[in-house]
Amino acid sequence: MDKTLPSLTEAVSGIPDGASVMIGGFGGSGSPIELIHALIDRFHATGHPTGLTVINNNAGNGHVGLAALIEAGMVAKLICSFPRSADPVVFTELYLAGKIELELVPQGTLAERIRAGGAGIPAFYTPTSYGTDLAQGKPVEVFEGRPYVQERWLKADFALIKAQVGDRFGNLTYRAAARNFSPLMATAAKVTIAQVSVIGEIDPEAVITPGIFVQAVVQVENPKQEETLNRQKAAYPC
Template sequence: MDKSVATLAEAVAPIGDGATVMIGGFGGSGAPIELIHALIDKGPKNLTVINNNAGNGHVGIAAMIEQGLVSKIICSFPRSSDPIAFNEAFKAGTLELEVVPQGTLAERIRAAGAGIPAFYTATSFGTDLAEGKPVETFDGKSYVQERWLKADFALIKGEIGDTMGNMTYRMAARNFNPIMAMAADCTIAQVTRIAEPGAIPPEQVVTPGIFVDRMVEVAEPRQEEILIREGAVYP
């Protein structure tokens, strides 16, 4: 039952070419920067990445795009504060984009974790994002069918985890991480501290260990925004 691994490289070892990878975080909050950089070091190609945005600067997801790992990104905000990597890849035709409204993105991920294959939402009705999707009328209002969104792997970031995989999060860093953990076949987590079973009070557990497959301790995780202000480039 011990799900802890010793190194970041060992944590991301199962991720290979062509995988679909969910990556937690809302901007830099809750983004597993160290796991992302370990994945860049491993170098799998043709990845589909699911995240709230398409990265900033030259670290994290943006660095994945610059290094040619990503062939498709599914997100809500591809152009955020410093989207140079996304802009260049998209204009060059090397990166496919699927835009999903933020609430719909969260619900598609949550639905996959809950075993719900499809649901209806009024969001996007009458827009280009609804093109080709089934539409139904309920109580006189039109709704668009959206499918669940699953992944082969999820990379997430927590605060405290125990060796059985139970996790807590730090403040707003919770965001997409818990639902992504439920929607992936294999969830890989980095946490600031790994504790023994029982160290986390049961009522404080946010992500139960049943949803976590690998966990690595990163005692001093870096924040994306700070790295960008410092002019960091990875690798």
């Protein structure tokens, strides 16, 4: 029952070419920087994985974390809400060059699609996006006189998330706003890998993500923060 792993390298070793990967975080808050960088290290060592579909709230900033993953050429498609955030230069350049595909999803719809994936709900209706380009080709129904757009669930092969405390059974708690998308993503992925600052005991009443949704836990005692790295003008790998 012990789901702890000794290294980040081992944690990401099973992600294959073409996998769909949810990555937690709202900007830098809750972003699993070390797991992402471990995946980049694996790519530089082996040439794999490539052709990834990444689901995230934004498109990364600077040249670390998600932006570095994209810059390495590992991502074929990005599903996100905010492709133009603080410093999305990497994604912008590749997108304009036609080297990466974008599926734009309103933020609330993105969260609900992930929640639906975890809950086993194939589709739902929302008024968001009706009458816009984002609704083109999607079924529309009228409820109580108002048009609603059908959206499909969103699931993934893997989820990379960051939590504050994890136990050996995979139960997780989060620190403040770092919670954001991660609990939803954990339910919607076949394999959830969590980096945690602390491995220890958790009061059952305090558990946010039950261990049944988590397959691997790896400890990162002093995780990096995306905003701090960007203020230092860091780049990965470098």
